[in-house]
Amino acid sequence: MSEKGRIVAAALAPHPPHLVYAENPPQxxxxxxxxxxxxxxxxxxxxxDLADIEFDTIVVLSPHWQTYVGTHFLGVPHFKSLSVDPxxxxxxxxHYEMDVDVDLARMMHDEAADNGLVVKMMENPDFRVxxxxxxxxxxxxxxxxxxxxxxxxxRSTSYYSVEVMQEQARELGRxxxxxxxxxxxxxxxxxxxxxxxRHFTTEASVPEDxxxxxxxxxxxxxxxxxxxxxxxxxxxxEVVDIMPEFIxxxxxxxxxxxxxxxxxxxxxxxxxxxxxxxxxxxxxxxAIFGWYPDSEEGGSPQ
Amino acid sequence: xxxxxxGLLVPGIPHPLLAPEQNEGWQKLRDGFEAARQELIECGAxxxxxxxxxxxxxxxxxxxxxxxxxxxxxxxxxxxxGSIPYKFKMDTDFAQTLQECSTERGLHARTVDYHGFPxxxxxxxxxxxxxxxNTIPACIVSSNVYADRAExxxxxxxxxxxxxxxxxxxxxxxxxxxxxxxxTEFIDPADDAIHSPKDEEWNQKLLEFLGQGRLEDVxxxxxxxxxxxxxxxxxxxxxxxxxxxxMGQNNNYDGCVHAYAPLYGTGGAVISLTPTPSGFGNKxxxxxxxxxxxxxxxxxxxxxxxxxxxxxxLPAEPTVHTSSPTIQTxxxxxxxxxxxxxxxxxxLLYLSGVGPRQPKTNDxxxxxxxxxxxxxxxxxxxxxxxxxxxxxxxxxEASGSSLDQVxxxxxxxxxxxxDFAGYNKVYNETFGSIQPTRTTLAIRALPTPIAVEFxxxxxxxx
Numbered sequence: 203m204s205e206k207g208r209i210v211a212a213a214l215a216p217h218p219p220h221l222v223y224a225e226n227p228p229q230x231x232x233x234x235x236x237x238x239x240x241x242x243x244x245x246x247x248x249x250x251d252l253a254d255i256e257f258d259t260i261v262v263l264s265p266h267w268q269t270y271v272g273t274h275f276l277g278v279p280h281f282k283s284l285s286v287d288p289x290x291x292x293x294x295x296x297h298y299e300m301d302v303d304v305d306l307a308r309m310m311h312d313e314a315a316d317n318g319l320v321v322k323m324m325e326n327p328d329f330r331v332x333x334x335x336x337x338x339x340x341x342x343x344x345x346x347x348x349x350x351x352x353x354x355x356x357r358s359t360s361y362y363s364v365e366v367m368q369e370q371a372r373e374l375g376r377x378x379x380x381x382x383x384x385x386x387x388x389x390x391x392x393x394x395x396x397x398x399x400r401h402f403t404t405e406a407s408v409p410e411d412x413x414x415x416x417x418x419x420x421x422x423x424x425x426x427x428x429x430x431x432x433x434x435x436x437x438x439x440e441v442v443d444i445m446p447e448f449i450x451x452x453x454x455x456x457x458x459x460x461x462x463x464x465x466x467x468x469x470x471x472x473x474x475x476x477x478x479x480x481x482x483x484x485x486x487x488x489a490i491f492g493w494y495p496d497s498e499e500g501g502s503p504q
Numbered sequence: 505x506x507x508x509x510x511g512l513l514v515p516g517i518p519h520p521l522l523a524p525e526q527n528e529g530w531q532k533l534r535d536g537f538e539a540a541r542q543e544l545i546e547c548g549a550x551x552x553x554x555x556x557x558x559x560x561x562x563x564x565x566x567x568x569x570x571x572x573x574x575x576x577x578x579x580x581x582x583x584x585x586g587s588i589p590y591k592f593k594m595d596t597d598f599a600q601t602l603q604e605c606s607t608e609r610g611l612h613a614r615t616v617d618y619h620g621f622p623x624x625x626x627x628x629x630x631x632x633x634x635x636x637x638n639t640i641p642a643c644i645v646s647s648n649v650y651a652d653r654a655e656x657x658x659x660x661x662x663x664x665x666x667x668x669x670x671x672x673x674x675x676x677x678x679x680x681x682x683x684x685x686x687x688t689e690f691i692d693p694a695d696d697a698i699h700s701p702k703d704e705e706w707n708q709k710l711l712e713f714l715g716q717g718r719l720e721d722v723x724x725x726x727x728x729x730x731x732x733x734x735x736x737x738x739x740x741x742x743x744x745x746x747x748x749x750x751m752g753q754n755n756n757y758d759g760c761v762h763a764y765a766p767l768y769g770t771g772g773a774v775i776s777l778t779p780t781p782s783g784f785g786n787k788x789x790x791x792x793x794x795x796x797x798x799x800x801x802x803x804x805x806x807x808x809x810x811x812x813x814x815x816x817x818l819p820a821e822p823t824v825h826t827s828s829p830t831i832q833t834x835x836x837x838x839x840x841x842x843x844x845x846x847x848x849x850x851x852l853l854y855l856s857g858v859g860p861r862q863p864k865t866n867d868x869x870x871x872x873x874x875x876x877x878x879x880x881x882x883x884x885x886x887x888x889x890x891x892x893x894x895x896x897x898x899x900x901e902a903s904g905s906s907l908d909q910v911x912x913x914x915x916x917x918x919x920x921x922x923d924f925a926g927y928n929k930v931y932n933e934t935f936g937s938i939q940p941t942r943t944t945l946a947i948r949a950l951p952t953p954i955a956v957e958f959x960x961x962x963x964x965x966x
Contacts, residue, residue, distance in 0.1 A: 268581075269581050270581055270688070271689065271768070272688070272689070285620075286621045286622055288559065288621070288624075289561060291616050295619075320689050320690065322584070322690070324583050325584070326578050326583040326586070326587060328577075328587040330578065330622065332580075354580070358688070360735045361685065361688055401563075401650075402878075403563060403648070404564065404878075405563050
């Protein structure tokens with residue numbers, strides 16, 4: 203392609219399966235009466251904004267494809283299977299079908315390998331796509347009419363430190379941006395993670411009973427608000443700078459590297475993003491943000 | 505007599521199943537699995553209970569209850585080794601029994617019975633190699649990411665309860681590696697090795713202990729093992745806590761190391777433990793024993809669900825253990841930590857803090873102050889205070905004293921504004937005429953969901 207590819211939109215798109223459960227899409231076996239509306243309505247606004255943007259591919263990095271040896275990329279053109287959440291199987295048993303942009307995935311893989319990262323293409327057709335990828339993609343694009351690039355979470359935090367994860371995620375973000383530019387494609391990026399991530403370990407008999415839903419503790423809430431305020435004012439580099447402390451203090455799911463990766467791929471935008479929602483899911487803190495580099499202010503294109 | 509006939513430790517990384525021919529050590533481990541399989545046949549096991557460190561859970565403890573789970577599994581990391589089709593046979597009755605026993609010990613536990621539920625790689629590898637023809641029904645349980653020692657031990661004891669109730673000869677299988685540091689780069693199979701000399705030294709220590717059948721000794725070392733050779737993927741190194749609790753918390757086993765070899769940098773070992781009356785013997789243990797968990801998860805003292813000791817196993821008359829300066833009595837509520845009900849020092853009798861829990865059932869008269877989700881609920885402070893005083897009376901009488909010998913009371917209330925009047929009214933009915941000195945304090949919380957607790961000093965004579 204002659205035209206330079208670019209990231210046309212990016213979203214912090216957390217993946218609690220509860221949100222899909224409460225939406226009652228036909229693909230999901232369980233059904234709910236209601237639940238987690240603030241976040242679900244936030245996703246509605248995100249979808250409304252994405253409808254005004256043309257993009258070719260969704261690139262998603264999910265904390266729930268956990269790889270302990272390198273970063274992996276989905277490398278099979280088409281998947282069709284049943285995803286059952288191992289933690290909340292009562293809520294999420296989702297029949298999925300998706301196309302994969304293997305060409306773009308391979309470009310990222312090769313670019314990363316050339317830059318010294320440990321990477322691998324996942325080419326086993328029996329592989330089951332993780333539920334984090336599925337939830338974030340479904341809530342952002344329920345028609346499933348765009349191919350995806352699925353990237354695993356290299357759990358380098360487990361072996362080294364959050365700082366090492368940060369460095370690898372920064373590098374992967376930069377490589378992602380450069381591969382997209384070379385591809386000539388218009389891409390939506392999704393970082394599929396919560397903010398604070400300490401769960402309750404019991405569940406109400408009716409999972410969508412919202413009288414039980416609140417943040418796990420005040421400390422987590424303070425950290426979530428601190429990060430959200432920084433994001434709202436365009437201080438993305440500063441968010442990355444405090445990420446190790448955030449992860450340690452709030453057990454943040456950004457230890458997966460996904461959020462650092464996304465901000466790095468956007469080259470640490472200083473403009474104000476679109477803030478769609480904040481809400482808790484079984485005690486964890488979740489925010490939905492959108493960055494639109496092509497719009498005048500960087501926020502919503504509407 | 506326990507019906508546990510075997511304990512096995514096996515690795516869950518898929519190379520011995522999918523690629524044994526690529527590395528001599530992987531083949532050794534495969535052969536070790538085969539030796540363990542033979543042991544399972546010879547010991548007549550009728551049930552295999554699998555605890556996999558590769559199945560994390562968040563909502564309490566999950567128990568596989570699908571009668572015949574079937575899928576084609578692919579590992580998240582080693583997908584290039586190939587697919588693993590499986591169809592297992594589960595003992596659904598046992599799964600239900602284990603769920604019930606866990607609930608009775610206050611744990612949050614649930615069975616999972618869903619087509620397509622993702623059974624983890626470790627469980628799949630273990631069952632494919634140890635029980636390839638499904639001749640022995642199995643059950644798989646999860647490893648809760650937040651559970652530390654107390655909860656892991658209680659869950660192990662719940663499994664032991666279920667095994668005894670079920671009555672079948674049972675083999676315990678723990679899926680884990682010793683050191684768990686994988687190489688973080690792709691390696692040529694021929695280059696596989698234990699990741700570091702330090703990992704190797706600790707692995708050798710564990711092999712020596714387990715080869716001698718010293719399971720509880722290893723369980724007691726778990727925190728140190730975690731610090732030394734475990735990558736922090738979960739909260740702690742917990743499989744030995746669970747396994748030892750299931751098997752009776754002792755060192756009385758014939759241990760056999762069938763195989764030990766590197767598995768992509770980790771320490772893979774196949775080890776069997778056969779219960780024997782003449783084992784290594786129990787040594788000094790530093791860790792407390794626990795019957796119930798009292799952390800922040802509201803899993804103890806949740807009303808009538810917690811029945812730690814069935815009625816028919818309790819002695820008909822209260823038993824008092826007074827061979828030391830400390831006093832413990834079965835007629836008072838069981839302590840939630842390592843402390844006696846009372847201790848005599850000189851001419852005074854000191855009681856540990858006494859709450860309103862009922863001795864046999866752990867029920868809280870007047871109701872707990874929080875529900876099982878930790879949310880506040882209505883309760884009766886007068887009923888709780890009466891129960892506290894009754895428990896004090898029982899402990900004093902077991903110590904040869906009585907309520908009218910009380911000389912000092914410190915009372916703790918979690919809500920002074922709400923509860924002082926009701927507490928004071930009931931207090932006066934008993935102690936108004938006795939006139940011990942008293943201090944009443946407001947505190948943030950007590951270890952169980954109760955509103956009031958007394959600390960008492962009394963004269964020992966009745």
